[in-house]
Amino acid sequence: MKRPFTILLLMLLAAPAWSLTIQITGGTEGALPIAVVPFGTAGSGEAPMFNLGEIVASDLKRCGRFRTLDEKDMVAKPNVGTQVDFKDWRALKQDYLVVGQVTPSGDSYQVRFELLDVNKGQQLLGYNMTSNARDLRSTAHQIADMIYEKIIGEPGSFNTRVAYITAKGETTVNSQIALQVSDSDGFNPQTIVSSHDPLMSPAWSPDGRRIAYVSFELDQPSIYVQDVFTGKRTKVASYRGINSAPAWSPDGKKLAMTLSKDGNPDIYVYDLDGGGLNRITNHFSIDTEASWSPDGHKLAFTSDRGGKPQIYEVSAGGGEPRRVTFEGSYNARASYSPNGKSLALVTQSSGGYRIGLVDLANGSMQVLTDGRVDESPSFAPNGSMIIYATKEGGKGVLAAVSVDGRVKQRLSVQAGDVREPDWAPNVK
Template identity: 45%
Template sequence: MQNYLHRASFYAFILFLSMMHTPLNAALNIEIFGGGATRIPIAIVPFSAESRLPQSVTTIVAADLARTGLFKIVESLGHTPHEPEEIVYADWQNQGASALVIGNTTTLPDGRIEVRFRLMDIAKQVQLTGFTSTVSADQLRAVAHRIADIIYEALTGDIGVFSTRIAYVLKQGTKYALQVADSDGHNAQSVIEYTEPIISPAWSPDGSKLAYVSFENKKPVVYVQELVTRNRKAVANFKGSNSAPAWSPDGSKLAVVLTMQGGSQIFLINADGSGVQRLTQSSGIDTEPSFSPDGRSIIFTSDRGGSPQIYRVAITGNQAGIAERLTFEGSYNVSPRFSPDGKSFAYIHRHGGRFNVAVQDFSRRQVQILTDSKFDESPSFAPNGKMILYATEIGGRGILSAVSSDGQTKQRLTSQAGDIREPVWGPLLKSQRTSKFIN
């Protein structure tokens, strides 16, 4: 017992050391709450030779699926099939599994790893889908996310978003880091680190760039940074404040909020910073623009009616039409974001001193409040529209959370250290959709 305690404190010390050593590289852990009533029971057998790999693939697949609240992971039995002919279907049926994941990993002479997987239908005793992929060891997480995407799509009919990435701002002490991580919070990398605040990150539609607001020049300036080259450019650095960047769906333009003509108003600029044109004309505050998926309108926050509310305006060319007020419940509705299908929007609604994530659909104008925490901020839809990522607070510290867009499942992404804010879910990339299927 004493030996165990001794060892535990030793590991705690090592953990402490490693945290000290990588101040801006804290991994995120995820906790899940709730879950739908009808979850799909799925068994996932560890792939052959997986234990020899630096990273278990099936562990990540199981975690991805469990996080959605749509799956129930069924315990593995004694035998571990890797090929269809090794499966004893009756045993899995008795375990209550309706789907089974099996596969192999083979390390090639050049060090790369071939990963093969199959998704089997237990009742019909047929293969539903499968794929094979050869990757380097550092791509094992990515392969696992792709496998989870394929399983998710085959069993739910929806698009999987496990291979997408998220961006957020991590504050640790006096340092601010704009980080990009996998959708499960792992693999976090700093895009930029500063001792001045960074806010409002926004993904370009192709996922190659981030726009954000940095205060490094003692005032807010909008930058666009390429993720691969790390090249960056100030695209809105006019007299006064520059903030709230939002990409047009084709990636050619940005809506930004500028104060150079007095007040905070929404302007359109080209993605390289040229061609400034004013979009909104009000004597109040107009901010937080979000483009509709078809690019024909934007929704934004304005206090033109006396309190901050959400408005929609049509855009033809570079001209805005007449703004239409969308929110009427409560005196504080801010931070609107279009859903990927354009049928609804998420926003922050204040009621009784609480700030919560709400969703309203355009056709029926029905409001649904999805969270019950105290200080929620920055809602952002997953590219399949099924989840909303947002920032909340626990014990005075900012953490990331996600809620299913029906409010059924909540998950909490926490980091060991630091204050996380301004999360934004990245786009679905075309390259993530290609895979080699096997029969």
């Protein structure tokens, strides 16, 4: 049965505000062996409620580029580099070793860590950091980012956030729908908006301060922009008919959106500074789900102008669109990679809706996932992973896959459903 792509905009599943957990379900062949020793605690102050080393190890493991050593297999647990006997770790076939120590100091913590090259027997990184209790998890993610960048040679994306839609309740009366934000590993969930009415299409601004989204308050879909830190929100579009699928321009000054105020759903670009509205497409078909290219010059969008949903690309100033996807009868919900060389999208494959990756240079597509209903792909800021929504055990969950399809993850919750993830930019 054909599944209209417009329905994807209206499907809302949900999730309670429990923390998400990562489960690696794919292989780690070719991953770099690294041992992250649980961080020690020095001094007489109160130790943290969690071990920073364990968070660092979890981050490195879930990215798929590293193979972490189980704690039970460690022959020693040094906290500083001077305590390390490198031959022990060479015997365990480890390429890298991370050691660290946390020292409580009044209302804050002093965190020291070292990254060591096991084969060369030398230090690659060594930092002292100060953190309050609230930001200790963020500090651990920063450490993982520094380790990732030092070894891989590109920025990490661990100390970032993810926005998603959650809901509880099975009727309109008892439904609780929320726009939530969490750390990239699912911890520290924060409710940004809560409503009994549908919420959808969260989209981060490039500065990581604001989220655009659609709310059906008063039974009318409207596009809002909300400051994550102050809570201030502004209604951007509330025209007659459809107001949906907001997408930020790379400079944060414009929003692409789908409006039907002039008839059929088309792509428009709204100027957030001046309030001007520019119609980009004008066709009797349905044009929706715009995504900006990283340079801000082009928009990719979904259209059924050829009879079935496919991805098209058009100049951000308007013009004649060109078709991008030719493999498969259904391709929708495209998202540009950070380097602009590929598109992640939803494609119909082997009877299911799965996440695919299209090479814009030659048009070839690689199917990355194997779910029945995989939707809403969003790239990590460094382009190494794609987060998406899927179904598992009859409920909506979040998952992630590496861009080569080799490493797959599940981000599960205790109960409920969760949908429409959007990975925040990596803002220093």
